[in-house]
Amino acid sequence: MANPPNQRIERSRRAILDALKQSFPATRQELSRRTGLAPSTVAGIVRGLLAEGLVHEHAASDHAGRGRPSSRLSPRRPPGHLVGIDFGHTHISAVLASTAQEVVAEGRVPLDVDASAGNALDQAAALVADLLDRTGVPAGSVLRTAAGIPGPINQETGRIQSATILAGWAGVRPREELTDRLGGEVLIANDAELAALAEHTHGAGRDVSDLVYVKASHGIGAGLILAGRRYTGAYGASGEIGHTLIQEGGAQCRCGQRGCLESVVSIDEVWRQLTAAGLPLPERPGDLSLDALVDNPVAARIVADAGRSIGRVLSDLCNALDPAMLVIGGELATGGDPLLEGIRESLRRFAQPAISDRVRVRSSALGPRAGLVGALTLAATESTP
Ligand SMILES: [Zn+2]
Structure with missing residues (x-):
């Protein structure tokens, strides 16, 4: 048998505990939707978790008075703090929060992150030290730090595995580097994957168990949540949709291929086209906001x-x-309805009707904070590899 029953139960139990740690309180129905597990499976596993004292149950305060009140579940959480770090291409942001993910302090520094991994990691450590300093939280109180990196991370070696996507970081092991600088437990993930996790637990995709988050910025990357779980791929390189061939013989891409999606579409390319059309624009593509x-x-x-x-x-x-x-x-998501409608138009034309009729296309609910919120969410989930 491919999945012995006790292994399957253990995996479901982990999925429910992770979902609860990422976002709580939650009803059993919400847990079922978010994990993709059957309501009867969720009910059985929650019974066990309550008996073990790993979660506690309380009545919902917003019950409208119809039907049976659905009680809510929360994990038992230890005292202490969590840190989330988001490495963008042009900035680093960091957040210090309680284990319940209540934000204590947040900071951001502009920086050319791609140019030097060593410098970016030093700056991130300084930013975290500053947050601790400002709030008087002792460094020893930080249980876990999670950081998002805008490039593919090899799941076996922990190294940044592309010399072309994040050139200044090739071969670097960010987990070891941050552990040396910050101490404690450190988790690393791709930034689009963390944004997907954030939208799934706190944002636009709270009621679905399968979603694709698309980060349309200087490059185009995707993060996947499949069957309620963050999906990284066998080697950590899933979701690199920016390097899909879309224009045979097109412009040279930074990956060496011609005509990749991100050589045709990126915030820089849209900025260039808007400039050519004579529209008033900010000096740097990264400052471009399309909504106006x-x-x-x-x-x-x-x-x-x-x-x-x-x-x-x-x-x-x-x-x-x-x-x-x-x-x-x-940043491209600030293009709002025209951008979403363009996407829907292609889906109607190129995706199977059974899919294009159903799939919902939404703007990020968390905006530029999605990566940072995702890092904090990952830090709250102990058992994520
Ligand atoms: Zn490419």
């Missing part, structure tokens, strides 16, 4: 075109995975 611009029909068309290209690649991904929701984040 898309009232202009030329800008709306450029943004919708970008959406259609992203949607072309997402159609293939949807045909393969059948997710319930696509959550669009990153």
Whole structure:
């Protein structure tokens, strides 16, 4: 048998505990939706967790008075603090929070993160030290730190595995480097994966168990939640949809191939097209916010075109995975309706009707904080590898 029953129960038990640690209080129904497990399985496992004293139950305060009140569950959590760090391409942000994920302090420094891994890691450690200093929280109180990195991380070696996607970090082992600088337990994940985790536990995708988060920024990456779990792939390189061929013989991409999705669509490319159309823009593409611009029909068309290209690649991904929701984040997501409509148009054209009729396309609910919230969520989940 592929899955002996006790192994399956252990996996389900872990999925429920993780889901509860990531976001609570939660009803049994919410846990079932988020983990993709049957309500009867959730009920049985929760009974065991209550008996073991790992979770506690309390009546819902917002019950409207109809039917049986659905009581809510919370994990028993230890005292102490958690740290989340988000390495962007042009900034580092960090958050210090309680084990219940209540934010104590938050900070951000602008930095060319790609240029030097050593410098970026030093700056991150300084930022965390500053948060602890400002709040008087002793370093020893931090139980766990989780950090998001904008590149693929080899799951076996822990090294940044691409010399082209995050050049200044190739071969670096961020977990060891941050452990040396911060002490305590450190977890590392790809930034789009963490944003997917955040949207699934606290944002747009709370009621689904299968979603794809798309980070449309300087590059295009995706994070996957499948059957209620963060999916990294066998070697940690899942979701690199930015390097899908979309234009035969097109522009040279930073990965060495020609005509990749992100050589056609990125915040920099949209900025270049808007500039060529004579629209008033900020000096740097990273400061571009599209929401004020898309009232202009030329800008709306450029943004919708970008959406259609992203949607072309997402159609293939949807045909393969059948997710319930696509959550669009990153600076390009400020393109709002024209961007989402462009994506939907491609889905209608290129995805199977059974999929394009059902899959929901939403903007990120957490915006630029999705990666940071995801890092904190991961730090709250002890048993995540
Ligand atoms: Zn490429």
